[in-house]
Amino acid sequence: MRIFEIAAFAVRGLTANKMRSGLTTLGILIGVASVILLIAVGNGASSAVQQSIAGLGTNILTISPQRAQPGTTAKPLTTADAAALVGADSPDVKYASPVVSAQATAGYGDTTHDIGQFIGSDPRYFDTTNSAVAQGNLFSDNDVQQARKVVVIGATVAAELFPGSDPVGKSMLVNNIPFTVVGVLAAKGSSGLQDGDDLAVAPLTTTQNALTGYGSLTQIVVQARSADALPNAQAQVTTILNGRHKITGTADYRILSQDQLLTARTATTETFTVLLASVAAISLLVGGIGITNIMLVTVTERIREIGIRKAVGAPRSSILGQFLIEATLLSLFGGALGVAAGMIGSQFTIAGIQPVLVPSSVLLAFAVSALIGLFFGSYPASRAAKLRPIEALRHE
Amino acid sequence: MSPVIEVRDLRKTYGSGDTAVHALRGLDLTVEKGEYIAIMGASGSGKSTLLNILGCLDVPSGGKYLLDGIDTGEFDEEQFSLLRNRKIGFVFQSFNLVPRTTALANVELPLVYAGVRRAQRRERALAALDLVGLKDRTHHRPNELSGGQQQRVAIARALVTSPAIVLADEPTGNLDTDSSREVLGILDRLNASGRTVVLITHEDEVAAHAMRTVRVVDGRVAGVLV
Ligand SMILES: Nc1ncnc2c1ncn2[C@@H]1O[C@H](COP(=O)(O)OP(=O)(O)OP(=O)(O)O)[C@@H](O)[C@H]1O
Ligand SMILES: [Mg+2]
Numbered sequence: 236m237r238i239f240e241i242a243a244f245a246v247r248g249l250t251a252n253k254m255r256s257g258l259t260t261l262g263i264l265i266g267v268a269s270v271i272l273l274i275a276v277g278n279g280a281s282s283a284v285q286q287s288i289a290g291l292g293t294n295i296l297t298i299s300p301q302r303a304q305p306g307t308t309a310k311p312l313t314t315a316d317a318a319a320l321v322g323a324d325s326p327d328v329k330y331a332s333p334v335v336s337a338q339a340t341a342g343y344g345d346t347t348h349d350i351g352q353f354i355g356s357d358p359r360y361f362d363t364t365n366s367a368v369a370q371g372n373l374f375s376d377n378d379v380q381q382a383r384k385v386v387v388i389g390a391t392v393a394a395e396l397f398p399g400s401d402p403v404g405k406s407m408l409v410n411n412i413p414f415t416v417v418g419v420l421a422a423k424g425s426s427g428l429q430d431g432d433d434l435a436v437a438p439l440t441t442t443q444n445a446l447t448g449y450g451s452l453t454q455i456v457v458q459a460r461s462a463d464a465l466p467n468a469q470a471q472v473t474t475i476l477n478g479r480h481k482i483t484g485t486a487d488y489r490i491l492s493q494d495q496l497l498t499a500r501t502a503t504t505e506t507f508t509v510l511l512a513s514v515a516a517i518s519l520l521v522g523g524i525g526i527t528n529i530m531l532v533t534v535t536e537r538i539r540e541i542g543i544r545k546a547v548g549a550p551r552s553s554i555l556g557q558f559l560i561e562a563t564l565l566s567l568f569g570g571a572l573g574v575a576a577g578m579i580g581s582q583f584t585i586a587g588i589q590p591v592l593v594p595s596s597v598l599l600a601f602a603v604s605a606l607i608g609l610f611f612g613s614y615p616a617s618r619a620a621k622l623r624p625i626e627a628l629r630h631e
Numbered sequence: 632m633s634p635v636i637e638v639r640d641l642r643k644t645y646g647s648g649d650t651a652v653h654a655l656r657g658l659d660l661t662v663e664k665g666e667y668i669a670i671m672g673a674s675g676s677g678k679s680t681l682l683n684i685l686g687c688l689d690v691p692s693g694g695k696y697l698l699d700g701i702d703t704g705e706f707d708e709e710q711f712s713l714l715r716n717r718k719i720g721f722v723f724q725s726f727n728l729v730p731r732t733t734a735l736a737n738v739e740l741p742l743v744y745a746g747v748r749r750a751q752r753r754e755r756a757l758a759a760l761d762l763v764g765l766k767d768r769t770h771h772r773p774n775e776l777s778g779g780q781q782q783r784v785a786i787a788r789a790l791v792t793s794p795a796i797v798l799a800d801e802p803t804g805n806l807d808t809d810s811s812r813e814v815l816g817i818l819d820r821l822n823a824s825g826r827t828v829v830l831i832t833h834e835d836e837v838a839a840h841a842m843r844t845v846r847v848v849d850g851r852v853a854g855v856l857v
Contacts, residue, residue, distance in 0.1 A: 237746075240743050244743075247736075251731040251732060252731065543727050544740070544744075545715070546686075546688055547716065547788065548712050548713065548714075548715040548717070548741055548744045549712065550708075550712045550744070553744065623688065624689075624715070625689040626689075628688075628723075628727060
C-alpha cells in the first residue's frame with residue numbers, strides 16, 4: 236500500500252463530494268479572510284491616527300489651562316499671555332497662536348450642519364497645523380484686528396452646506412450670526428476616530444465676540460523655530476508663563492509637546508488595537524468553530540465509509556492517512572484562498588479606513604485555520620478508524 | 632487437517648446491566664474446508680452477530696474462534712485487517728458499497744489495500760465483474776445500479792481477492808427471484824471452485840443450495856440438518 240494510492244483516495248474523496256468540499260473550503264476561506272481583514276482595518280485606523288498627529292509637525296507645543304491647586308485661583312490663559320510668548324525672552328519661539336474653540340451650528344439656505352470644531356485663532360494657526368487652502372484665501376491679521384465676520388471652512392463643512400457650488404464669498408450663519416466664507420481648506424482625510432475636515436476657523440476676536448466670550452483661551456499653540464529647539468522653547472515658555480501667572484508650586488497650565496501628544500494618542504490607538512485584536516480573536520474562534528463543525532459533519536458522514544474500507548481490509552494507518560491528506564488539502568486550499576481574499580479585500584477602503592495588512596495576522600489566521608482543519612479533519616477519523624468495522628458500519 | 636472455522640462456546644453480549652442483550656449464548660460450530668453452509672433461524676436469534684464475528688468484523692464477548700486452527704483472540708488490529716483483506720470475503724445484506732464511487736473502483740478497493748499493482752488490479756477487478764455478469768456496468772456508481780446489480784458488485788468485491796472463505800449475510804434478502812438465482816449461481820460456482828461458503832437466509836430454497844443447514848435458536852445452535 237503506497238502513499239500515492241492513499242493520496243489518490245483522498246483526492247477522489249474530495250472530488251466525489253464537490254459540494255461538501257466546496258462548503259468546507261468556503262468555511263475556511265471566510266474564517267481566514269475575515270480575521271486578516273479585521274486586523275488590517277484596525278491597523279489601518281491606528282496608523283491613520285498616528286499619521287495625522289505626525290502631520291502636525293514635531294516642533295509644536297500646546298499649552299492648555301489646568302485646574303489650580305486647592306487654595307489658589309487659576310489665572311486664565313489670555314491673548315496677552317500668547318503675545319508675551321513671542322519676544323526677546325524667548326528666542327526659540329517662532330509663533331504663539333491663541334486658540335478658542337466652540338460648539339457651533341452652521342446654516343446656509345435650508346441646510347444646517349453641526350460643525351465638529353469651530354476654532355478662533357490667528358492666521359499662523361494654519362501654518363502650525365499644516366492646513367493648506369484649496370479655494371479662496373485664509374483670513375489675515377487685519378481681519379483679526381477688525382474682528383471681521385469671515386470664516387475658513389473644512390472640506391466636510393463645504394460639502395454639507397454647499398454641495399456642488401463654490402462656497403467662497405457666500406454668507407453662512409453660525410449660531411445665527413452671518414459669516415462670510417473666504418476660503419476652503421484642502422481635505423486632510425479622517426484620522427479614523429474623527430473627521431479632520433469637519434471644522435471651521437474664524438478670527439480669534441470674531442469668535443470671542445460672537446460665540447465664546449472673553450474667558451480663558453482653550454489653547455495656545457506655540458511653534459518652535461525647529462524640532463531641535465523644542466526643549467529650549469518649552470523652557471522659555473514655562474519661565475514666561477510662570478512669571479506672568481506668579482506660579483510657585485504646581486502650574487495652572489499644562490504644556491504638551493507633539494511628542495507627548497503622540498505618546499498619549501498612541502496609547503489610545505493601542506487600546507483601539509487591543510479592542511480590534513479581541514474582535515479578531517473572537518472571529519478566529521467563530522471561524523474555527525465553523526471549520527470544526529463542517530469537518531466534524533464531513534467525517535461523521537463518512538464513518539460508514541470508514542467501516543466499509545475496514546471491512547475489506549484497510550489498515551488503520553491508511554484510513555488515517557487518507558483523512559489526514561484530505562483535511563490537509565482542504566485546509567491549505569481554503570486557507571490560501573482566504574489569504575488571497577483577505578489581501579484583495581484590504582485593497583479597498585472600508586468604512587472610510589484604508590486597511591493596512593499585518594503580515595503576522597496573515598500567518599496567524601492561516602496557521603490557526605489550517606491547524607483547526609487538520610485536527611478536526613483527522614481526529615474524528617482516527618477515532619473512527621479505531622472502531623471495529625461493524626460499529627463503524629452501524630454508525631448513523 | 633483442522634477445520635477452517637471452529638467456534639467453541641461463543642458468547643456475545645450487547646450493552647450491560649439490565650439492558651444487556653445476550654445475542655449469542657455459548658454457540659458451537661465447526662466448518663470444514665470447502666463446505667457450503669446455510670444458517671437459518673428466527674429474526675433476532677443471533678445469525679448476523681455470529682457471521683460478523685466469523686468475518687472478523689466484530690469480536691466475541693466470550694468463547695473461542697479458531698480460524699485455520701489459530702485462536703483469533705490473540706490477533707492484533709493489523710492481523711485482523713490482513714485476515715479481512717486476504718482470507719475472508721464478506722457480502723452484506725445492505726451491500727455496503729462506497730457511495731459516489733464506480734463499480735470498478737469498489738471492486739478494486741480490497742486489491743488496493745492488498746498492495747496489488749494498478750494494471751493487475753484493473754484486470755482482476757474486471758474479471759470479477761465479468762464473473763458476476765456486470766462487465767457493461769463497470770463505470771456506474773452505486774446509485775445508478777439496481778439492487779441486484781449492487782449486490783453482484785458487492786459479491787465481485789468479496790471474491791476479487793480469491794478469499795478462502797466467503798461469508799454472505801442474507802445476500803438475496805433484497806432481491807427478486809431472477810437476481811436471487813444469479814447470485815446463488817455465483818456462490819455455487821465459488822463453492823465448486825473450492826471456497827468455503829457460509830450464508831444466512833430465511834428461505835428454504837436458498838438453503839437448499841447448501842450442503843447442510845445450521846439452525847440458530849436464541850444464540851445457540853439448535854440442530855444441524857444434512
Ligand atoms: N449493536 C447492537 N446493540 C445491541 N443489541 C444488538 C446489536 N446488534 C444486535 N443486537 C441484538 O442482538 C440480537 C441478535 O441480533 P442479530 O442481528 O444477530 O439477529 P439476526 O439473527 O441476524 O436477525 P435477523 O434475521 O432479523 O437479521 C437481537 O436481539 C438484536 O436486537
Ligand atoms: Mg441479521
